[in-house]
Amino acid sequence: MSLIKLNNVGKIYPLGSQQVVALADIDLEIGAGEFTVFAGPSGSGKTTLLNLIGCLDQPTSGSIRIDGRETGGRTAREMADFRLHHIGFIFQSYNLVPVLTAAENAEFTLMLQKIPKTARRRRVEELFAALGLSGLEDRRPNDLSGGQQQRVAIARAMAADPRVILADEPTANLDSQTSEDLLRLMRRLNEEQGTTFIFSSHDPQVIHLARRVIRLKDGRLESDRPQSPAAGT
Numbered sequence: 001m002s003l004i005k006l007n008n009v010g011k012i013y014p015l016g017s018q019q020v021v022a023l024a025d026i027d028l029e030i031g032a033g034e035f036t037v038f039a040g041p042s043g044s045g046k047t048t049l050l051n052l053i054g055c056l057d058q059p060t061s062g063s064i065r066i067d068g069r070e071t072g073g074r075t076a077r078e079m080a081d082f083r084l085h086h087i088g089f090i091f092q093s094y095n096l097v098p099v100l101t102a103a104e105n106a107e108f109t110l111m112l113q114k115i116p117k118t119a120r121r122r123r124v125e126e127l128f129a130a131l132g133l134s135g136l137e138d139r140r141p142n143d144l145s146g147g148q149q150q151r152v153a154i155a156r157a158m159a160a161d162p163r164v165i166l167a168d169e170p171t172a173n174l175d176s177q178t179s180e181d182l183l184r185l186m187r188r189l190n191e192e193q194g195t196t197f198i199f200s201s202h203d204p205q206v207i208h209l210a211r212r213v214i215r216l217k218d219g220r221l222e223s224d225r226p227q228s229p230a231a232g233t
């Protein structure tokens, strides 16, 4: 069974008296353990598609299932609860809380899930070691580089072991070497821990590290191709 299944999904945004068709006729299945990129030019619908899969927004038409569960017809509160327990997010601008330390930021989702402190600390320690962040636990986001902040954001997204991690242009604010290092790190976590990642990018250097490339154009699927691991190594 696919982890994520979209059936004939469409999204229309009202814009004044006009309507913007952001997505149309999207049929898509993504399995557990995939490392997939949504690629395409600006305005092609990448963010809209990630927002729908992440239950941050609802489609205008069609249906979306995650782990066999229909995501439509839920209240805002039910959607928030679903996100908390099933989906991890990584944002372009990291979105760390400035007054919290790196470790506290990484623990954030676990706190919302009311996981006891000892278990939270253990999980963050393990993730910081895997992400090369050990020793930076007590730093505040402002005292970390962009690449380090994004690694803390990855730790936060992975902490509760969600079914899927969604990352909208995760490397957009990073230089090219840091972008590549970050993507390779995400891919290693995907391989070693089986975490499912879906990210978006229009950067060829980042796209070539994905194992499956889904290209969008004008809100439609243009192509969907696997990439051999050799292409990314």
Ligand SMILES: Nc1ncnc2c1ncn2[C@@H]1O[C@H](COP(=O)(O)OP(=O)(O)OP(=O)(O)O)[C@@H](O)[C@H]1O
Pocket (backbone or CB within 6 Å): 013, 014, 015, 020, 021, 022, 040, 041, 042, 043, 044, 045, 046, 047, 048, 049, 202
């Ligand atoms: N809230 C909104 N209201 C109206 N139109 C919107 C809204 N959000 C997105 N759009 C439109 O929907 C289309 C798809 O936008 P989307 O942000 O999903 O594309 P994208 O591929 O992520 O672009 P980018 O790479 O620039 O982030 C675009 O035409 C955009 O202008």
